[in-house]
Amino acid sequence: MTSRDAILAAAQRCLNADARASMTDLATAAGVGRATLHRHFSTRDELLHELGTRSLDRWQQSMRGAGVAEAIASGQAGPIEACLRDLLSRYLADFDDFGFTLTDPYLRSAPDLMERTEQLSEEETALLAAGQRAGLLRADLDPRWLSSAVYGILVAARDAVTFGRIARRDLDEYVLVTFLEGTRAR
Amino acid sequence: MTSRDAILAAAQRCLNADARASMTDLATAAGVGRATLHRHFSTRDELLHELGTRSLDRWQQSMRGAGVAEAIASGQAGPIEACLRDLLSRYLADFDDFGFTLTDPYLRSAPDLMERTEQLSEEETALLAAGQRAGLLRADLDPRWLSSAVYGILVAARDAVTFGRIARRDLDEYVLVTFLEGTRAR
DNA sequence: CTCACATGAGACAGTCTTGTCTCAATCCCT
DNA sequence: AGGGATTGAGACAAGACTGTCTCATGTGAG
Incomplete structure (x- = not known):
């Protein structure tokens, strides 16, 4: 599983639990820095x-x-x-x-x-x-x-x-x- | 229907459509000023x-x-x-x-x-x-x-x-x- | 008409969020 | 071990959101 996939999986989990989750939440859930998250997805x-x-x-x-x-x-x-x-x-x-x-x-x-x-x-x-x-x-x-x-x-x-x-x-x-x-x- | 009920109804409609709706969105949807919304519900x-x-x-x-x-x-x-x-x-x-x-x-x-x-x-x-x-x-x-x-x-x-x-x-x-x-x- | 009251508009400060950027640390390939 | 790429931490500015406040307007009851 690529890092990108892992991030997506975590984000999905997170957003399903709470659609208001912030990018910081998503990054944390993926065990990744916010900068890295933005490297993969420039925008929410x-x-x-x-x-x-x-x-x-x-x-x-x-x-x-x-x-x-x-x-x-x-x-x-x-x-x-x-x-x-x-x-x-x-x-x-x-x-x-x-x-x-x-x-x-x-x-x-x-x-x-x-x-x-x-x-x-x-x-x-x-x-x-x-x-x-x-x-x-x-x-x-x-x-x-x-x-x-x-x-x-x-x-x-x-x-x-x-x-x-x-x-x-x-x-x-x-x-x-x-x-x-x-x-x-x- | 009291104004309070109308606000609640509009808020429910709005939030069902988009859980990220802001208080401003909710007030607008209820056809009411944001101040009035806060008068009824001091907090989100x-x-x-x-x-x-x-x-x-x-x-x-x-x-x-x-x-x-x-x-x-x-x-x-x-x-x-x-x-x-x-x-x-x-x-x-x-x-x-x-x-x-x-x-x-x-x-x-x-x-x-x-x-x-x-x-x-x-x-x-x-x-x-x-x-x-x-x-x-x-x-x-x-x-x-x-x-x-x-x-x-x-x-x-x-x-x-x-x-x-x-x-x-x-x-x-x-x-x-x-x-x-x-x-x-x- | 008048007064009490509720409302909308909007200013305001504090906080959170977003997207960008830099820099040092780390990893991996050779 | 060396060197290029990737990463996390965090600074930063711009903007959005929240909650509070004030004030002018408008409405309704007496």
Whole structure:
């Protein structure tokens, strides 16, 4: 891990905990002098922008790695479900890098990040819509709502882990089951 | 609505959009001079604290209004489900006042708010646990996870409305169905 | 009309933040 | 060991934020 990466990771952690963290806070958290921090990112906005870019990269990689495009093309419930499981698992694997704090507040100011977000969001929605057509997911809900629900369940996972409500190893199972099957007893 | 309430409402809106908003921003958003803002809340922390208190008040009112305690006492699936529906609907009714941005970042600094949060959270978890015992909710998930899932689905709702993905009038239905039944076709 | 009161504008000092710069210490490669 | 690059500490100026204060304006009740 390069020093730059370490700084970004620390900054993400810090900013997720407190969006008001100063550059000094960020440098300290990274175990680095403030001057060094500024050597890597001349401006706070530049740091934020890179953070956003990385998050979007991760998101994109997750979708590519889970084979979203192929699953959509297949149009089959089986592959789509497998893809969805894989995708959620990947999301969960780095949901602190993924930056929930980040998703909302900073992105708005950067049109390029906004556009990419929208694009990725659409691709995810396309997967969910394909799941509906294939009979995997209920079709009486707007697929864009399903996309929001995915986001929500990830926030729930983050919340649960942060407050020590569930063990990290149970996460995948809990998230998948809750998203697909809901919470009603059967 | 008193001027104080108007200021609080504007501040909440503002801070949810950007936690770094300055007192000047907050005053402007409330359509009020900065001096007046300081007349009501001598300190930023004082404003934040009051905001937190109000959110917790709302939460508490929702649970009381939905009859959480009675539902738990009944131990019956029917009343518990009705209570849960009512509760979610109440949460949704004021999820901007409810302060999602607020729940995480500011609360930590105020022990009294933290404690109240924990207490309310426990009461909500108790309802969900009662739902499990009554055979309404699946019992193979930790009730504390269910509580996180409730939080997550509310974040999803907020996200969906913010980005115009679904109409507000569909919210209750979407949230309830998704939480209870999940997203799998049947 | 008048007076008490609340408000907005803005001055003000103190503090914090940001971005730049310098310098000495340290590290690493040869 | 020598020499170039990187680092941390810290000085520095510019600007922003906070909290306090004053004063002129405006509003409403009596």
